[in-house]
Amino acid sequence: MSRLLGSVRARATLGATLVVAVALVAAGTAVLLSLRSNLLGEAGTQAERSAREVATELAVGTPYADLSLxxxxxxxxxxxxDGTLVAAGDDLERITGTGVDAVKPQPAASPGGAGDDDGDDDDDAGxxxxxxxxxxxxxxxxxSATIDGDTEDxxxxxxxxxxxxxxxxTVYAGAPLSAEHGAVxxxxTVMLIGFPVLLAVVGWVTWLVTRRALRPVEGIRREMAAITASEDLxxxxxxxxxxxxxARLASTTNETLAALEASVExxxxxxxxxxxxxxxxIASLRTQLEVAAAHPExxxxxxAVEDTVRLQRLAADLLLLARLDAGERPADARVDLAALAREEAAGRAGVSVREEGGDTGAVTVAGSRGQLGRVLANLLDNAQRHARSAVEVSVRRDGGLAVVGVADDGEGVPEADRERIFERFVRLDAARSRDDGGAGLGLAIARDVAVRHGGTLTARxxxxxxxxxxxxxPAA
Known part of the structure; x- marks a missing residue:
């Protein structure tokens, strides 16, 4: 039972049925009350009409014996x-609800003067x-009343x-409520029979509609289970x-699978x-150590030191990339880009820093000083590796952005490769040497850090x- 109620189809069917049931009960109650009110009103109108017909006869002086009773x-x-019954229908056997239970007329106590005096009292009271x-x-x-053996309300x-x-x-006349009782x-009865049937139809239709609507979802679930089992992204x-x-869920799922496949690849x-x-x-370092062990001279x-340093730098680059891929958020400190550029350029031959727009402190950003320094260091390393004689660093503010440019006077980057150079382990033909060109991670790290800081890094x-x-x- 709990497993059945755990399905979307069962919950949707139960919810729709409950909503319709509440609506039907409310509507049925309103209909019954309205029907009863209308029928009671109609009965009251009929009773009043009969009473006024007899009152009209009394007003014109018709004797009691000649009244249409x-x-x-x-x-x-x-x-x-005085509350004395002076006239009544011949077939009337019992009556309640009028305040006068008598069914057989009695002679009036004082037909003349007493009426005048009491009339004044009634006028005062009513x-x-x-x-x-x-x-x-x-x-x-x-x-209720009993007429000729038949009792009714x-x-x-x-x-x-x-x-x-x-x-x-005072004339009391009654209209039967049998029509009201019968209609209600x-x-x-119709509601008690029809409502369950209608609820059953609603539940059945909802079950079929939800099954049809959720059939694609079940197909998506089965396919996802097969993908999980086969690990075929x-x-x-x-x-x-x-x-x-x-359909949008399926499209989004496929986009997620495509992104996951690309990420895994x-x-x-x-x-x-x-x-x-x-x-x-590692192979080079091992060879040198083995040779040294056999021939120390x-x-x-x-x-060996150079290979160790290169190995250390590569390990640091890989560790930083792993942290960036894990979604590590940068610090939220204020960084002066002009001061950081001068710091990274210090001690590098042929590198100059130019500040545009005057005040150095105006070009600040929020982020990690260490990671942004790594970006500038990687860009300067790349520029020096390809420059003929000079590298220039420019720092400026462009609206709400802080812009740092690193330009060299080398051969430049072909337009077809200006995006590819930011891929990991990519080295262009002119920089194939591992001794001079590095492992091809510097620009990839620089762009990843820029993206993590809400910015961009482009080449032109x-x-x-x-x-x-x-x-x-983004400028701070």
Missing amino acids: DVDDRPVQVVDE ERLEPGEIGERTTISDG YRFAAVPVETEDRGRL NTAL ARRVPVPGTHDEV RQRRFVADASHELRSP LLDLDG GGPAGGALFELRL
């Missing part, structure tokens, strides 16, 4: 000011009427009438042609290239004919 077999009572006038106010009550209307010779009389019971999940959220190439780059200095100490032609590398970072 047995029309339509409805209960009618005529009561005087509606003032002239002789022959029927009251506008109607009192409605509910009760009735809605009674009480209408006052002022007569010439009999004083104030019929509507309730080249596979893709099926994309339905519905152009809805499920890049990681494999990185490991292979790193192993290749590490193998050369042949030890090339400077070469320089003013002196060589290459110009521009580092753009």
Whole structure:
């Protein structure tokens, strides 16, 4: 049961059914109340009409014996000011709800003067009427009556009438509520039978619709499970042609798989290239140590130190790349780029620093001073490696960006290679020597650091004919 309710289809079906059930109960209750109110109102209108018909006869002086009291077999009572029943239908056997339970008329106690006196009292207590006038106010009550052996519920209307010779009389007439009860019971029966059927239909349709809607999701799940089991990141999940959220989910999943495949492939190439780059200095160092062990006089100490230093630099580069790939966030310190450029340029032959825009302190960024210094050092190393005689570093502010340019007067970078040089372990033909060209990680590290700081690093032609590398970072 818990497994069934754990599915989206079951929850959607249950939720839709509950919502429809609440709506049906609310609507059904409103319909029943409205139907009952309307039918009760109609019964009250009919009762009032019957009472006013008898009151009209009394107003014109019709004797009690000639009143229309047995029309339509409805209960009618005529009561005087003292509460005495003075006229009633012949078939009336029992009545409740009018305040007068008597069903057999009694002679009036004082038909003349008493009516006048009591009429004054009634006028003080209630509606003032002239002789022959029927009251506008109607009192409605509910009760029951037995007529000719049949007992039913009735809605009674009480209408006052002022007569010439009999004083104030009150006519009670009833209208049966059997139609109201029958209609309400019929509507309730229909609801009790129809609502469960309707809920079953809603649940069944919702189950079918959700199954059809979620079928592509199940296909995506199965394919993802197969990809996980096979570790084949080249596979893709099926994309339905519905152009809805499920189709967008499938497209996003495929984009994620493509990015994951590219990342894994890049990681494999990185490991292979790193192993290749590490193998050369380690093999060279081992050879020198083995020769030195056999022939100490042949030890090339400077070469061994150089290989060790290159190995150390390569290990540091690989460690920094690993931290960058892991998403390490840079520090949030303020860095003066002009001062940092002068610091990195110090001691380098042929390197000059030019500050544009005056004040040095105006060109500052937020980030890691160590990582940004590494970027400038790598750019200067690359520029010096390719420059003929001079390297120039420029620092300026361009709107909301801080811009550092490193230009050399070498042969420049071919336009087709201006993006490729930022890939890891890439060395152009002119820089193939590991002794002079490095491992091909400097520019890759520089761009990764720039991106981590919210900036960019690009290469283009320089003013002196060589290459110009521009580092753009958000100014602090």
